Amino acid sequence: xxxxxxxxxxxxxxxxxxxxxxxxxxxxxxxxxxxxxxxxxxxxxxxxxxxxxxxxxxxxxxxxxxxxxxxxxxxxxxxxxxxxxxxxxxxxxxxxxxxxxxxxxxxxxxxxxxxxxxxxxxxxxxxxxxxxxxxxxxxxxxxxxxxxxxxxxxxxxxxxxxxxxxxxxxxxxxxxxxxxxxxxxxxxxxxxxxxxxxxxxxxxxxxxxxxxxxxxxxxxxxxxxxxxxxxxxxxxxxxxxxxxxxxxxxxxxx
Amino acid sequence: xxxxxxxxxxxxxxxxxxxxxxxxxxxxxxxxxxxxxxxxxxxxxxxxxxxxxxxxxxxxxxxxxxxxxxxxxxxxxxxxxxxxxxxxxxxxxxxxxxxxxxxxxxxxxxxxxxxxxxxxxxxxxxxxxxxxxxxxxxxxxxxxxxxxxxxxxxxxxxxxxxxxxxxxxxxxxxxxxxxxxxxxxxxxxxxxxxxxxxxxxxxxxxxxxxxxxxxxxxxxxxxxxxxxxxxxxxxxxxxxxxxxxxxxxxxxxxxxxxxxxxxxxxxxxxxxxxxxxxxxxxxxxxxxxxxxxxxxxxxxxxxxxxxxxxxxxxxxxxxxxxxxxxxxxxxxxxxxxxxxxxxxxxxxxxxxxxxxxxxxxxxxxxxxxxxxxxxxxxxxxxxxxxxxx
Numbered sequence: 275x276x277x278x279x280x281x282x283x284x285x286x287x288x289x290x291x292x293x294x295x296x297x298x299x300x301x302x303x304x305x306x307x308x309x310x311x312x313x314x315x316x317x318x319x320x321x322x323x324x325x326x327x328x329x330x331x332x333x334x335x336x337x338x339x340x341x342x343x344x345x346x347x348x349x350x351x352x353x354x355x356x357x358x359x360x361x362x363x364x365x366x367x368x369x370x371x372x373x374x375x376x377x378x379x380x381x382x383x384x385x386x387x388x389x390x391x392x393x394x395x396x397x398x399x400x401x402x403x404x405x406x407x408x409x410x411x412x413x414x415x416x417x418x419x420x421x422x423x424x425x426x427x428x429x430x431x432x433x434x435x436x437x438x439x440x441x442x443x444x445x446x447x448x449x450x451x452x453x454x455x456x457x458x459x460x461x462x463x464x465x466x467x468x469x470x471x472x473x474x475x476x477x478x479x480x481x482x483x484x485x486x487x488x489x490x491x492x493x494x495x496x497x498x499x500x501x502x503x504x505x506x507x508x509x510x511x512x513x514x515x516x517x518x519x520x521x522x523x524x525x526x527x528x
Numbered sequence: 529x530x531x532x533x534x535x536x537x538x539x540x541x542x543x544x545x546x547x548x549x550x551x552x553x554x555x556x557x558x559x560x561x562x563x564x565x566x567x568x569x570x571x572x573x574x575x576x577x578x579x580x581x582x583x584x585x586x587x588x589x590x591x592x593x594x595x596x597x598x599x600x601x602x603x604x605x606x607x608x609x610x611x612x613x614x615x616x617x618x619x620x621x622x623x624x625x626x627x628x629x630x631x632x633x634x635x636x637x638x639x640x641x642x643x644x645x646x647x648x649x650x651x652x653x654x655x656x657x658x659x660x661x662x663x664x665x666x667x668x669x670x671x672x673x674x675x676x677x678x679x680x681x682x683x684x685x686x687x688x689x690x691x692x693x694x695x696x697x698x699x700x701x702x703x704x705x706x707x708x709x710x711x712x713x714x715x716x717x718x719x720x721x722x723x724x725x726x727x728x729x730x731x732x733x734x735x736x737x738x739x740x741x742x743x744x745x746x747x748x749x750x751x752x753x754x755x756x757x758x759x760x761x762x763x764x765x766x767x768x769x770x771x772x773x774x775x776x777x778x779x780x781x782x783x784x785x786x787x788x789x790x791x792x793x794x795x796x797x798x799x800x801x802x803x804x805x806x807x808x809x810x811x812x813x814x815x816x817x818x819x820x821x822x823x824x825x826x827x828x829x830x831x832x833x834x835x836x837x838x839x840x841x842x843x844x845x846x847x848x849x850x851x852x853x854x855x856x857x858x859x860x861x862x863x864x865x866x867x868x869x870x871x872x873x874x875x876x877x878x879x880x881x882x883x884x885x886x887x888x889x890x891x892x893x894x895x896x897x898x899x900x901x902x903x904x905x906x907x908x909x910x911x912x913x914x915x916x917x
Contacts, residue, residue, distance in 0.1 A: 289566045289838045
C-alpha cells in the first residue's frame, strides 16, 4: 500500500536534487555560457563579430556538430567564385517553403573544377529572418552546393538589410564545412567521390558496351547477309506470323 | 476633513502597495532562477546594474532582470486585434488586478506603525473578512473570461472557458476547507482567526487542519491558474489561453494581477492554517509578526514554484474529476471530522482523549482519502492503442 500522493513527493525529491545539485556539480549544467562581446558594442550587421576568424570559428564549433542554423554556399579550394559549386539551377529557390532564397542566374557560363562550363549565381540572397532552418534546400541540391552553417552570432540592429545574407556572406570553403560538421562533410565528400567513380565506371562500361554492340551488330549484319544470300538461293522468304492472335491468347490467359 | 483617518489609511495601504509589487518583481526572478536550476540550467544572470556593458562584473546574479522586464513591457506596442471589443479588452487586465490588490487589505498584517487603536485598522479588520475575500477573488474569473471573450480569438475564448470551469469547480473545496477554521474559531474576522492560533496553536498541526490546508493549497493552485492546474493558459495546447492577444503593459498588468492573487491566497492560507504572524520571538518583538507572515507567504510561493518545476499539466477531465470526485467529498467529510474532534475535546478533559481524537481523526481522514482515490482509480481503464505498439 503506497502512500497517497507519494508520487508527488518522489517527483519533488527529484527536482530538489537537480536544484541543489546544479549549484555544486558543474557537470550537470547542460548549457554553455554564451561568449559575450568584450567591447560591449552592438554588432553592425549579421555575422559581425570583433574576434579573429579562428576565434569566431571556435565559437561556431562550441555548438555540437549536429547543430544547424542557416544555409551557406560551398566552394572548393581556390578563389570562392572560381570554385563555387552552385550552378544557379534555382531548385532550392523553388523548393524553399518560406521562400527566403533569391537567385539571379549569370549571363555567361564559367568552367569550374574540371566540369563543363555552367552558369553561376550572379545574386544569391538568403533572408535569415525568414529562413526556418528546415534544410530542404540542402536535401534537394543536386550539386552539394548548399549546406547548413552553425554560426549563431547573427544579431544586428538593422533588421532588414542586416539579416539579408548576400552571396559573398554565404560563400564558405569546404574546409570550413569539414571543421563545423566533420562527420557530415566526410560522408558527403565520400558520396561525391563514389558517385563520380561510379559515373566514370558507368561511362567506361557504356563505352565498352557500345563498342561491343557495334562489333556485334557488324558481325550479325554480316552473318545475316550471308544467310540471306544463302536462303534466297534456296527458297523465297516466309510471310511474317500474325501478331494480333498471339496477343489475344495471352489476354485469355491460355 | 478627517486628516487623521486619511493618514491612517495611507499608512495601512501604501506599505501593501510597496511590499507586494516588489515581492512580485523578486518572485519573477526567483521563479526563473529556480525553474532553471531544476532543469539544470543557469537562468537569467546577465542583467545587473543598468548602464553597465553586458558581460560586465556587475551582473548580480541577474537581479536586474525584473527591472529590465518591466521597462520592456512598458515600451512594448499595445496590440488590439481587429474586431476585438476594445473596451473590455482594456478592462479585463485592470479588473484582474483590482480584486487581487483589494483583498490584500484583509490580511492580518500587523504593521508596527499601526498599533491597533487607529480607525483605519478597524476599518480593514472587517468582521466578514474571510467571506469578503472569497467574494472579491471570485471576480477574477470574470476578468479572465472577459479577456477571453473580448480578444475575439478562438484560443483566448477556449482559455477563458477553461478558466471558468476550473475556477468555479475549485472555489467549492477552497471555501469548504476554509469553513473548518471559521467554524472552530467562530469568527470570520482574520485578526481573530490569527489571535486564536497564537502560541504555536496553529491549525495545520491538527489532522483536520492539515487536511483542510492541503485541500486549500491544491484549490488555491487551481484558483490562481498555477501549474499543474494552468490549463487556461496551457502554452502547448492553446498558445497562451486568454493571454494570447495581450501585449505590452496590459500583459504586465495580467501578470502582476496573477502574482498578487498568489500572494493574497497564500496570505489567507497562512492566516487560516499557519498561525498568521505567529512564530518564535513575537511576544518580545511584536514587529516580527509582519516578517514571519511574509516569510510564510514566501515559503508557500516557493512550494508553488517547486511544484511548477515538478508536475506536468493535468488533462481537463482529470482536473474536473479531481475537484468534484476527490476534493469535494473529502472537504465535506473534513468539516464533520473537525466538528466531532472539537466536540470531543471540549466535553472531555485530559491529554489522553485529545491524543486519541488526534490519531483517530488522522486515520479516518487518510483512510477516506485513500478510499476515494481507489474508487476514482477503479473507473480508469488502462489506455489501449488501436494503431500504436
